Amino acid sequence: MFGLHFGPVFARSDALVYGFWLTLQLSASAIVLGSLVGLSAAAVRNMGPRPLRWLVQTYVEIIRNTPFLVQLYIIFFGLPSLGFKINAIEAGILAMTINLGAYSTEIFRAGIESVHRSQIEAGQALALTRLQVFRHIVLVPAVARVWPSLVSQFILIMLTSSVCSFISVEELSGASYTIQSETFQSFEVYIVAGLVYLALALVLKMAFAALGMRLFSRRRIKPIALHLPEMQP
């Protein structure tokens, strides 16, 4: 119907491959760092002092109710105006980390709250310290329960990495934009990019599901159905 020409697009596959690689790097950094932020924030929200809890709650609400793009602009354009030097890739990773941190805080919190009070009391009765109770009794079952929601959020942040092309990061979307401006095969480029994202999303989903099986299979914990309406697509 359209007469599609993929030749010029594949002639620039070097840029696509580099972009794909950058998308992977951005996503992996954000997933690792964002989970750490979310985990720490959830721990603080669960057992920290009251002002800190309030601070975590404010962080979560602000991030979840503003667009990623604006968060990215504030970091990329705002921080240098305050005297912090930051390049586009660093700004992208920072914004993705802060964003995923807020969403994963809510997910971890739901998991932590699902651990029954009697479990914690049993741990205290065995003279475990607060930290030991948190680590062995609360944390592992909590993460096992919310693993599916967490994986969805990881995939969403991978898709969100495409927005980093707005500040000239040459990840998969940025590379596609460059290629379409050189070859004018705009529709074809974005078909290819869309298929790559789709494949990556499906592979990540399977890989994380397998990882979850491996990490949590012996514990026989049923995942809870999470009602998190504001999960970020």
Next chain:
Amino acid sequence: MIRNFGPSEILFLIESARWTLLLTFLAAAFGACGGLAVALARVAQTRAIRNFATGYIAVVQGIPVLILLFLSYYGLSRAGFNLPPIVAASISLAIYASGYLGDIWQGAIQSVPVQQWEASASLALTRPQQYRTVILPQAVRIALPPTVGFLVQLVKNTSIVSIVSVVELARAGQLVNNATFQPFPVFITVAAIYFVICFPLSLASRSLEMKFNAYRGG
């Protein structure tokens, strides 16, 4: 000439939020029609229709909104339609919304107990009658909190269409920043306007959720 970030700039930002709201409304309206079709197809009696709907949801949820936007933007122009950017933007956001709403609503339809289907079938209701009088009224209550929550995502993702120069809130922020070179106050203001739109929706979603859970518990 460098302008100062003053009241008239703030007013310009607030006014451009109208386009954000309009985009959200259009995407939600068309996305809801598409989403209902996807949800019903997902629980259809024919396997092929079910598989198609499952595939549709997987594809829409596996592709970034930005790429969906470019695909409809360039795809439509390649097909010979010379449409203004805001139409392509609304279409791509509607497709995005239909994928997620279809998924949410399918879950809601399936969480209506199977006995409701059996009871209404034994009253000789046809399938459309079952949907209209028995299943959907119950599914709507289950679906309402996550649907309102999804609207927050939709409002936020309208910011992405700023790349095809639709002057909605995010693009207006960019323009003001280019004129004033005061990125910090400008984008904080933009974020605050988004927050004012989104936060009440988040709260509404949460209170609906609590209401529903209380009902289930009692």
